[in-house]
Amino acid sequence: MNDTDFDRLLHIKTMGMLEVINQSAHYNRYEATPYKAIEEFFNEYELNNMQNVVDFGSGKGRLPFYIHHRFLISVRGIEMSNKLYRESIENLESYMQKTKKKKNLITFEKCLAQEYEIKSQDNVFYFFNPFSVQIFMKVVENILQSIDQQERSVDLILYYPTIEYIQFLNTRTTFKLVKEVKVSGLYEHNENERFLLFRFLVNE
Numbered sequence: 001m002n003d004t005d006f007d008r009l010l011h012i013k014t015m016g017m018l019e020v021i022n023q024s025a026h027y028n029r030y031e032a033t034p035y036k037a038i039e040e041f042f043n044e045y046e047l048n049n050m051q052n053v054v055d056f057g058s059g060k061g062r063l064p065f066y067i068h069h070r071f072l073i074s075v076r077g078i079e080m081s082n083k084l085y086r087e088s089i090e091n092l093e094s095y096m097q098k099t100k101k102k103k104n105l106i107t108f109e110k111c112l113a114q115e116y117e118i119k120s121q122d123n124v125f126y127f128f129n130p131f132s133v134q135i136f137m138k139v140v141e142n143i144l145q146s147i148d149q150q151e152r153s154v155d156l157i158l159y160y161p162t163i164e165y166i167q168f169l170n171t172r173t174t175f176k177l178v179k180e181v182k183v184s185g186l187y188e189h190n191e192n193e194r195f196l197l198f199r200f201l202v203n204e
Helices: 003-010 035-044 062-071 082-099 133-149 163-172
Strands: 053-056 075-079 106-110 124-127 154-159 176-182 194-200
Touching: 003 035, 003 062, 035 062, 035 154, 035 176, 053 062, 062 075, 062 082, 062 106, 075 082, 082 106, 124 133, 133 154, 133 163, 154 163
Parallel strands: 053 075, 053 124, 075 106, 124 154
Antiparallel strands: 154 194, 176 194
């Protein structure tokens, strides 16, 4: 299925042109992760009901809706743009009305990523290069502080990862790279078209 078919299946609208959501150099323009890429990654990375996903820079909600539809687990989108947040709520209403799935498993919050309070149950975090490495560092710091308070294993999923993100995780954190998924048909033309999975494991 193409992106339009997936949107139709989920009863949502996530298509459209790229949008500049903030004039600051710290925030990147909106672009939804291609469904093709999402499908390939989650064919190799299964989620279960013990995992709670947070999507930073969730936009119109494409990834949260896909995850909820496929795995029926808790997922939360964090979005700073008023416009995109409103569109994600409109999508949520349409999605729930058509699918009749449990509403309490999917939520959206409008706030800056670095101001989101990490919940003790949050253990999978998704980033499609939404902001500068400075903000990414602060978000990861918040995640690590949450781990200190409630010890647990945590996964970070990076799509289209930047060198700065990777270097920071490799040199200044205890997260370890455990998986790489290259998006077939796209990676051959652009080596950024891949997912990297970094993991913090609780000491045995």
